[in-house]
Amino acid sequence: xxxxxxxxxxxxxxxxxxxxxxxxxxxxxxxxxxxxxxxxxxxxxxxxxxxxxxxxxxxxxxxxxxxxxxxxxxxxxxxxxxxxxxxxxxxxxxxxxxxxxxxxxxxxxxxxxxxxxxxxxxxxxxxxxxxxxxxxxxxxxxxxxxxxxxxxxxxxxxxxxxxxxxxxxxxxxxxxxxxxxxxxxxxxxxxxxxxxxxxxxxxxxxxxxxxxxxxxxxxxxxxxxxxxxxxxxxxxxxxxxxxxxxxxxxxxxxxxxxxxxxxxxxxxxxxxxxxxxxxxxxxxxxxxxxxxxxxxxxxxxx
Amino acid sequence: xxxxxxxxxxxxxxxxxxxxxxxxxxxxxxxxxxxxxxxxxxxxxxxxxxxxxxxxxxxxxxxxxxxxxxxxxxxxxxxxxxxxxxxxxxxxxxxxxxxxxxxxxxxxxxxxxxxxxxxxxxxxxxxxxxxxxxxxxxxxxxxxxxxxxxxxxxxxxxxxxxxxxxxxxxxxxxxxxxxxxxxxxxxxxxxxxxxxxxxxxxxxxxxxxxxxxxxxxxxxxxx
Ligand SMILES: Nc1ncnc2c1ncn2[C@@H]1O[C@H](COP(=O)(O)OP(=O)(O)O)[C@@H](O)[C@H]1O
Ligand SMILES: [Mg+2]
Numbered sequence: 285x286x287x288x289x290x291x292x293x294x295x296x297x298x299x300x301x302x303x304x305x306x307x308x309x310x311x312x313x314x315x316x317x318x319x320x321x322x323x324x325x326x327x328x329x330x331x332x333x334x335x336x337x338x339x340x341x342x343x344x345x346x347x348x349x350x351x352x353x354x355x356x357x358x359x360x361x362x363x364x365x366x367x368x369x370x371x372x373x374x375x376x377x378x379x380x381x382x383x384x385x386x387x388x389x390x391x392x393x394x395x396x397x398x399x400x401x402x403x404x405x406x407x408x409x410x411x412x413x414x415x416x417x418x419x420x421x422x423x424x425x426x427x428x429x430x431x432x433x434x435x436x437x438x439x440x441x442x443x444x445x446x447x448x449x450x451x452x453x454x455x456x457x458x459x460x461x462x463x464x465x466x467x468x469x470x471x472x473x474x475x476x477x478x479x480x481x482x483x484x485x486x487x488x489x490x491x492x493x494x495x496x497x498x499x500x501x502x503x504x505x506x507x508x509x510x511x512x513x514x515x516x517x518x519x520x521x522x523x524x525x526x527x528x529x530x531x532x533x534x535x536x537x538x539x540x541x542x543x544x545x546x547x548x549x550x551x552x553x554x555x556x557x558x559x560x561x562x563x564x565x566x567x568x569x570x571x572x573x574x575x576x577x578x579x580x581x582x583x584x585x586x
Numbered sequence: 587x588x589x590x591x592x593x594x595x596x597x598x599x600x601x602x603x604x605x606x607x608x609x610x611x612x613x614x615x616x617x618x619x620x621x622x623x624x625x626x627x628x629x630x631x632x633x634x635x636x637x638x639x640x641x642x643x644x645x646x647x648x649x650x651x652x653x654x655x656x657x658x659x660x661x662x663x664x665x666x667x668x669x670x671x672x673x674x675x676x677x678x679x680x681x682x683x684x685x686x687x688x689x690x691x692x693x694x695x696x697x698x699x700x701x702x703x704x705x706x707x708x709x710x711x712x713x714x715x716x717x718x719x720x721x722x723x724x725x726x727x728x729x730x731x732x733x734x735x736x737x738x739x740x741x742x743x744x745x746x747x748x749x750x751x752x753x754x755x756x757x758x759x760x761x762x763x764x765x766x767x768x769x770x771x772x773x774x775x776x777x778x779x780x781x782x783x784x785x786x787x788x789x790x791x792x793x794x795x796x797x798x799x800x801x802x803x804x805x806x807x808x809x
Contacts, residue, residue: 291694491675494637495736496664497692 299508317517322524324463347412348439355434375413474510474571503576514568518561587613593643603629605799616770619779621796627779668737670747676721683717689740707739727758744775
């Protein structure tokens, strides 16, 4: 166990020294890895922020139930009872047609039109908050209520929010694809970097093999190098994203003064940053492992 | 300790470097494999160290049949051996000290213990003053001695040396001969491939003559 730890500590030290021995190419590699990671991380931050904004702008989607114009008072109160007793209805607000007309008169620009009307063209309406705001539940509820007698039309409010949600879903799929492609490229970058390293360290690999090094001993520093590359690239990517978000927030402060509001783009969270680093290190490790497995037999004798 | 039975080694290309060789070396012996250049001496040493595999025949080292040894076990076999290579195979980007530390690092020695052993080995070959020197700054004889220090630092049971006095003048060669004698006297089995007759006269080992890949056992006295 002690010897094992010692081996690992030495391999890690050797890998660090290798990173430091050729600072320029190491820096270049780190930047390439960082860009591969910063792209999906940045997109992730953008998506999270848009999603958050959508959620604050449209609290809960609502259904507006328009009663048929020719419905009698009794028929309206029947609809009222049915809605109250429906298990999916959490809250209910009745908007009588007179109130609706008042509202319309008060609304700027619409006043004149309302005045000109001989009779009230607006129907009675109910505004329904559903118990479960999930889009498919809402949609089923709408179809159900629309089929009731004397219900003219059921409108799903905040439909735009749902559409945006669907767009965001596409965005998330795109993010996943992008992240997958770039994860492959990160593995490819470490794979190739390790291949070059193994070529330049051909003699060392040969000599250590001849004097009794196991494959594990030879592999270990390369694995640490790969993981280190991923980790440093991940750190740099977090730095990129953090800088971009901070700059954006600086610009937003001026804009939000103009509108008397406080707008701010949320940073990549600590948890997400930690996941990014772990993911990057794991991919670097994987790339290095694959590279050593592929090239060890070719680089060394036997 | 080492036993070859009807061993033939044919290199890719068809050349038979070792032909039906049978020989046996006891624990604690000092043996010289002697023959002209191209006789097959290096190939024999490589067969013993599992660097080359025989085309046919059996090689047993330290009780282990190399033919049935799994690839994973070969590193552990080599840790019982000390190899002095004809071309030294030193690492040129590391100091003399680091080069000697290498076998100990591979075997997971404690750093402090390893450093002590490495210094002792460097001292034995007279290179303690060159601890920090890079191999390129050392003379050919010093490089040869550094290679020997690396081969003996982990106190292997068997020392295999390929032309250890190859390009050294007589004084250096004598010095290195004494190193091998001392190592043999503390119990190690020493096998040296060489065509240096003076060295053979000085150390008076058992001689095994090799000619065109064939083994020819002579008397233990110097030729
Ligand atoms: N890797 C190799 N591939 C092909 N032929 C080789 C190889 N190594 C050695 N030989 C040939 O085998 C013969 C014996 O070589 P070697 O064992 O090095 O002899 P020695 O060490 O006695 O000079 C030589 O003819 C040499 O050319
Ligand atoms: Mg030779």
